[in-house]
Amino acid sequence: MSNTRIRIDFMRGRRVAAMLSLIAILIAIGSLALRGLEFGLDFTSGTSVRLNFSQTAPIDAVNSELEQAGYEDAVVVNFGSDRDIRVLLPLDPDAEAANEAEQAALTGEAIAALLRERVDSGVILLGSDYVSAKVGEELAEQGGLGMLVALGIIMLYIAVRFQFKFSVGAVVALAHDLLFTLGIFSLTGMEFNLNTLAALLAIIGYSLNDTIVVSDRIRENFRTLRKTEPVATVNISLNQTLGRTMITSFTTLLVLFSILLMGGESTRGFAIALIVGVIVGTYSSIYVASNVIIFMKVTREDLLIPVKEAAEADGAMT
């Protein structure tokens, strides 16, 4: 093999990388614990009304009009452009579930009518949402559960297809990517909603893809390069897959940036979460997963379990 040379000695920096990852994750966990996430309506429950103005939305005027009309707790924020606003109304804890929904439907119309009359006659009601407290809670639960189930199934699959140490590596890498992305959301205070949750789940898929490709190569090289040290084998594998890792990350990022710039407000959170996830996922497939495998002292013997397609491995056992 002529390309078993090591162009970049990734593994030399693995201790530094491990430290950096650890620090980043500690910061993420710290921020999640102290600051938490800026949950969107999907999780917090309440009513949200989206409005479009014919010119730049006068937020202050809107605020004072709403206050006068009795919506004291309303929060008015821009979304998308300076002509679009969102009015957030928290849930009234005393109100009955049934009438809340009915009120929410009317609230949107009422607010639009009020602003049309007092602020800007060209106000268009883009839409309104209402989420009850119960549904919000359940969604958060479901999302967390989904992530755990997904991680569990992946761990099992990799343990069967590869080896247990690889599945630990993959899952640690995934957890690393998820925590990192969540940490970014917590630190920047960006809204965390259902779309962001979907993005997190997509990150699992993406980051896993990367890790599997690298692991596949490590497995192959452990079987064919018999006299090479484990660390060197991992290094060679990383170099061999580097081109592919970079190109795929690049094309995916191309796509994500075009969603971010073109896709409008509704997909912004999704795109940002995935961009962070793809970058950190690329990093983690190189440093986190491989590092864990080396840390767990992977040996050639680990991979000589007669996996179905391992014809060469069978030869080595005799």
Next chain:
Amino acid sequence: MLNHYPAWKNLLILFAMVLGVLYSVPNLYPDDEALQVTHESQELVQADLDNITTALEAAQLASIGQELNDSGILLRFDGVDEQLRAKTAIEDALTDDYIVALNLAPTTPGWMQAIGAGKMNLGLDLQGGVHFLMEVDMEAAVLGRMEDNLSNVRSILRELRIRTRGLTMVDSSHIEVRFASADDRSRARSELIDNFPELQFQNREAGGLSHLDLRMTEDTMLQIRRDTLQANRTTLLNRVDALGVAEPTVQQQGANRIVVELPGVQDPAQAIRILQRIATLEFHLEAGPGAPRSSFETYDYVAPEGVFTVNVDNDVILQGDRISNVRPSLDQNGLPQVQISLDAQGGNQINRVTRDNVGRMMDILLIETRSRTSLVIDENGEEIEEVEFYEDRRLISHARINSALGRQFVITGLTQREAMDLSLLISSGSLAAPMTIVEQSVIGPTMGRENLEQGIRGVQIAAVLVVLFMLLYYRVFGLAANAALIMNIVLIFAVLSSVLPATLTLPGIVGIVLTVGMAVDANVLIFTRIKEELRNGLPPQQAISAGYDRAFTTILDANLTTFLVAVVLFTIGTGPVKGFSVTLMIGIITSMFTAIVGTRALVNLIYGRRRDLRSLSIGIAPVKPATGKH
């Protein structure tokens, strides 16, 4: 060595491609804005169409296509403005019994519709509309059934002249009957046990009395919940149909929720009013002449000959959820009647009561939950609006029992109009348990259109960028990958349009975009492998073959794990998460096919038959062959 596919493989690819194009093409035909006119209870006739045409002419509007079919009248218009103005004009011209709904009519040629090629369903976020998540009050359903049981137990014991020291409903799954002696109890028990197979019986001694506990089993409660949800869903479907919305969705979600999506509806308040017509039905006997004041309630009954009062006994003979079917019909003499069918237990119940009460009057109560808004003064002395809910109980039928009733019976002596109305009221009242809205979202048409346009633009730009990059980086091989990518998108659209009843949502579009990014991954894996094999000194034909072979397991592993994640998302997720996972799953399958089989076929066609092949156009010049030195 040469690389070529057998003819059947090439044909298969061609076949998949033709099907893909055929089934995705309908999406290119824009829909016509249309109005759907229906009537609450009658079928529409030519005269209605003539009325509408006259009304449109008077308003100086013209429809570009008219159709009178089983589901009503469909009118096509040129543009949203015309459509909206026409709606107002038609509504003014027709009575309130007519429903005029905004709609979209397909313009795909008939033969395409015939082979099942249609447009993708767009989610609410892409076309605007109202989304409701309704929660069914299962406790109420179980409680209702138990109340039913309680009054049955009471009437059976009364019939058998077994004296009790009282009956109590302890909770929604437990009735307690007290007897003075164990003898009475065992007599009652042996009678009751046959009548209530769904209850468990247990003896208990307490406070010097012999108790009999009747408990509902877990299985029964589960069954009641399942039936209740189903019954509510059916009722909702009927009500939604009455709204005249195009392509509404009424779907079960989880164990106790129902999703209702009404595309195009812009007035959520009205939609809520119709969906929330929460009503239940109860059958009672009229109270006898000497009945104690506490055993009945008095209702007004509106009859053709005037309004009079009726004393309705408090005992419920039958709940509305026992009704399986109601329809107006004509008897053998051609007189209008309402035909009611009950389930087996309902049949037994009504039979038991009516056979001893032939000649008495039976009453049907419709109980609707309504809300009213009033101004009240709060503790700060300020006037606030308060919405309160109340039960509106209405006597909708007061009819003589002419014979013992069974599973099928009729209510006669009505005019045609009354029969129609009564049947509608009864079917609207057979909602098995009350529902509340727990989630609601309204997406305006502007927002929907914006989302769709931005989503499509995102896909286009992403595709162009990726295609350009692949072409520059991988040259001829990039061309093959690009052809596969385009085919992949076509296939995803074809599957979404025809094969699966899937709905395209914004997260779904993002899923497609993501597949575009990730679909090239398989090709990148293959191509880097081919380059590597070239560098290792393999001749081009062998390098192609080895590259595809070696990359395959990696691609399979990577895609399978991602697919597993998508399946998990699909199973536990709802709404956007589900939409995303569906397109991701479809994308993984189609991209495996196009990126591996599709590109291979193209590469084979380009290079496969050339024996003297010296080099491949795969981007970089391969490092000089290392003449077999490994």
